[in-house]
Amino acid sequence: MARTAGSHSDITGPRVLDAALRLFAQHGFAAVSMRQIARDVGVQAGALYNYTPDKQALLFNLMRRHMEDLLDQRANRDTSASPLERLEDFARFHIRYHLKRPDEVFIAYMELRNLTPENFEAIEELRRRYEAELEEILRDGVAEGVFAPADIRIATMAVIAMLTGVTTWYRPAGRLSVDEVEGLYWEMVRKSVSV
Amino acid sequence: MARTAGSHSDITGPRVLDAALRLFAQHGFAAVSMRQIARDVGVQAGALYNYTPDKQALLFNLMRRHMEDLLDQRANRDTSASPLERLEDFARFHIRYHLKRPDEVFIAYMELRNLTPENFEAIEELRRRYEAELEEILRDGVAEGVFAPADIRIATMAVIAMLTGVTTWYRPAGRLSVDEVEGLYWEMVRKSVSV
DNA sequence: GTCTATAAGCAGATAGAC
DNA sequence: GTCTATCTGCTTATAGAC
Numbered sequence: 001m002a003r004t005a006g007s008h009s010d011i012t013g014p015r016v017l018d019a020a021l022r023l024f025a026q027h028g029f030a031a032v033s034m035r036q037i038a039r040d041v042g043v044q045a046g047a048l049y050n051y052t053p054d055k056q057a058l059l060f061n062l063m064r065r066h067m068e069d070l071l072d073q074r075a076n077r078d079t080s081a082s083p084l085e086r087l088e089d090f091a092r093f094h095i096r097y098h099l100k101r102p103d104e105v106f107i108a109y110m111e112l113r114n115l116t117p118e119n120f121e122a123i124e125e126l127r128r129r130y131e132a133e134l135e136e137i138l139r140d141g142v143a144e145g146v147f148a149p150a151d152i153r154i155a156t157m158a159v160i161a162m163l164t165g166v167t168t169w170y171r172p173a174g175r176l177s178v179d180e181v182e183g184l185y186w187e188m189v190r191k192s193v194s195v
Numbered sequence: 196m197a198r199t200a201g202s203h204s205d206i207t208g209p210r211v212l213d214a215a216l217r218l219f220a221q222h223g224f225a226a227v228s229m230r231q232i233a234r235d236v237g238v239q240a241g242a243l244y245n246y247t248p249d250k251q252a253l254l255f256n257l258m259r260r261h262m263e264d265l266l267d268q269r270a271n272r273d274t275s276a277s278p279l280e281r282l283e284d285f286a287r288f289h290i291r292y293h294l295k296r297p298d299e300v301f302i303a304y305m306e307l308r309n310l311t312p313e314n315f316e317a318i319e320e321l322r323r324r325y326e327a328e329l330e331e332i333l334r335d336g337v338a339e340g341v342f343a344p345a346d347i348r349i350a351t352m353a354v355i356a357m358l359t360g361v362t363t364w365y366r367p368a369g370r371l372s373v374d375e376v377e378g379l380y381w382e383m384v385r386k387s388v389s390v
Numbered sequence: 391g392t393c394t395a396t397a398a399g400c401a402g403a404t405a406g407a408c
Numbered sequence: 409g410t411c412t413a414t415c416t417g418c419t420t421a422t423a424g425a426c
Contacts, residue, residue: 028224030225045402047411055403184345241422242393245391249420397421400420401416
């Protein structure tokens with residue numbers, strides 16, 4: 001099929017989201033203008049509206065894509081393993097995934113307040129589903145007597161916060177590899193909920 | 196001394212910072228206008244510039260006040276206590292202090308990227324000094340054989356992230372009191388760095 | 391110290407030509 | 409699909425009257 005000159009829907013579309021991702025992560029949603037995004041993509045500001053109804057949808061779609069990808073990656077996990085194995089898998093996955101996507105993670109945690117109430121609720125629901133897996137692992141471990149956190153819900157929040165915190169300091173050029181970081185955090189997580 | 200009509204320097208000054216604190220925490224620095232702050236204080240936008248040279252100084256002073264207050268409160272701690280006692284004191288203090296000042300904490304963590312490079316460096320230096328106390332406690336504990344984290348630096352970051360995370364979910368009307376939350380987190384912290 | 395008025399510019403979003 | 413031009417309204421910050 002012939003293509004109209006200057007028509008790049010399949011190229012420009014993803015580029016708009018990519019530019020928004022990087023710019024929102026670096027400067028914050030409110031501080032980034034549609035004109036900045038357009039400049040980064042290499043089009044005029046008006047052309048962006050062929051790909052998004054507005055700026056809010058740009059933010060929401062970035063967050064939703066991130067959360068849905070996160071859930072997809074946990075969808076086919078091995079639920080027959082022991083709670084200890086499942087907890088280690090979760091902890092290592094969480095660190096690995098978050099360190100691989102620093103921009104998405106940063107936005108997902110920092111820009112929640114810039115979502116409209118409806119969009120906020122949609123993202124929160126996805127987040128709750130992700131946290132539910134960890135809570136279930138801890139609950140199963142308590143039932144089997146291998147874990148003994150004083151409070152399962154608080155332990156869930158504490159473990160997620162601890163693991164996510166790695167994104168605030170980790171630098172690829174630093175003294176530790178991702179694998180080493182995973183191991184160090186896993187040890188702390190394991191001990192923190194142990195009997 | 197007679198006061199000029201309409202002159203309220205000693206009242207308006209703190210009110211400007213208070214309004215900025217609340218609005219920045221709620222909507223984000225970039226999303227809040229000087230007009231919004233002025234409206235909240237009850238003056239016209241131009242009058243704000245009697246109290247701050249610009250918007251950036253407003254943000255920086257809020258952050259600096261927060262970090263300096265944090266350090267002040269730790270200045271006269273008991274360094275002769277055991278590492279275990281000092282760690283418990285630090286953990287409980289951190290939670291209590293952060294839950295008492297949700298707006299300051301939120302801004303201090305979310306608005307770092309909106310500081311100028313010089314201001315950012317100044318705040319980071321204060322933050323490093325705060326973290327250094329925890330690192331020192333862990334180091335002393337390792338030397339005495341009561342703590343055994345695999346990596347002291349990572350344990351420092353992990354413990355701070357875990358404790359600070361409480362601000363993301365705690366609500367005063369919830370099922371747990373601050374004291375109970377302190378106790379639950381302290382148990383997890385203690386176990387996570389134990390031998 | 392606060393006001394009003396204004397400067398100088400950028401914001402999100404849309405219309406219509408090509 | 410992208411462009412240019414534009415609408416409307418907002419922004420930070422300053423000047424000068426009171």
